[in-house]
Amino acid sequence: METKKLAIIATKGSLDWAYPPFILSSTAAALGYEVEIFFTFYGLQLLRKKLDLQVTPLGNPGMPMPLGMDKWFPVLGTALPGMQSVMTMMMKKKMADKGVASLEELRELCQEAEVKLIACQMTVDLFDLDTADFIDGLEYAGAARFFEFAGESDICLYI
Amino acid sequence: MADFDDELDASGLNCPLPILRAKKSLTAMESGKILHIIATDPGSVKDFEAFSKQTGNSLLESREEGGKFHFLIKKS
Numbered sequence: 001m002e003t004k005k006l007a008i009i010a011t012k013g014s015l016d017w018a019y020p021p022f023i024l025s026s027t028a029a030a031l032g033y034e035v036e037i038f039f040t041f042y043g044l045q046l047l048r049k050k051l052d053l054q055v056t057p058l059g060n061p062g063m064p065m066p067l068g069m070d071k072w073f074p075v076l077g078t079a080l081p082g083m084q085s086v087m088t089m090m091m092k093k094k095m096a097d098k099g100v101a102s103l104e105e106l107r108e109l110c111q112e113a114e115v116k117l118i119a120c121q122m123t124v125d126l127f128d129l130d131t132a133d134f135i136d137g138l139e140y141a142g143a144a145r146f147f148e149f150a151g152e153s154d155i156c157l158y159i
Numbered sequence: 160m161a162d163f164d165d166e167l168d169a170s171g172l173n174c175p176l177p178i179l180r181a182k183k184s185l186t187a188m189e190s191g192k193i194l195h196i197i198a199t200d201p202g203s204v205k206d207f208e209a210f211s212k213q214t215g216n217s218l219l220e221s222r223e224e225g226g227k228f229h230f231l232i233k234k235s
Contacts, residue, residue, distance in 0.1 A: 027175040030182035031213045099173040099200070109179055 004028075006035045007153040009146070013042030015053040015088060015103075020159050021046070022106035028155075029113035037110075038146040040120035044127070047119055047134045051103055054088045066090065111137055118145060161220065163195035163231060164188065170199045170227065177203045178210055181232065185216060188234050193219065196230040203228055 006028045010021040025035045057078040121140045167184045169177035177198045207230045211218035220231040
């Protein structure tokens with residue numbers, strides 16, 4: 001049986017959206033897939049040695065809020081200072097309580113399983129990012145590099 | 160329950176950790192050996208079926224007992 005391939009583009013840099021790329025990649029690797037993730041724009045935040053990702057209730061009507069706040073709380077209230085930190089703290093606590101892996105752990109499992117992590121060089125230049133802040137084992141490349149693998153993939157996702 | 164060679168307690172862990180831990184345990188085992196996995200994640204029932212189908216490691220047993228899920232997987 002030929003090895004299946006999964007290609008993912010990770011574009012988002014928030015706590016909630018950081019999960020799908022790492023969950024899917026680690027699982028696919030466990031199932032025997034060859035996996036590559038191309039991180040671009042805000043997705044680069046998922047590659048920092050020290051992750052400090054946040055989740056925001058602002059502009060997110062689907063986010064369950066404590067005390068039924070999502071039902072009666074004015075939308076503008078979600079923009080209050082400190083609201084983002086509170087929601088981030090609550091989300092992290094909920095995840096730990098429910099046995100959901102931390103991002104650091106999932107990312108490490110991906111690397112152990114030889115998931116290839118590619119950082120978009122253009123984004124690094126654009127935002128003047130310091131590659132010393134990123135984890136080891138990354139490849140820095142551009143769009144053509146992504147297509148080299150994605151063109152042969154069985155599953156290709158944009159997250 | 161049938162005999163097994165290794166045991167993995169994935170109680171309290173949520174998707175995809177039970178699968179990832181099981182894969183890790185199986186990697187360290189020899190072909191033909193049997194891994195007993197205990198999990199509390201209800202999603203793991205379908206996940207281990209799918210894992211077995213896609214990896215070729217046979218799922219010998221899958222059952223629920225006292226709120227926990229037990230699986231026996233034979234390494235291919």
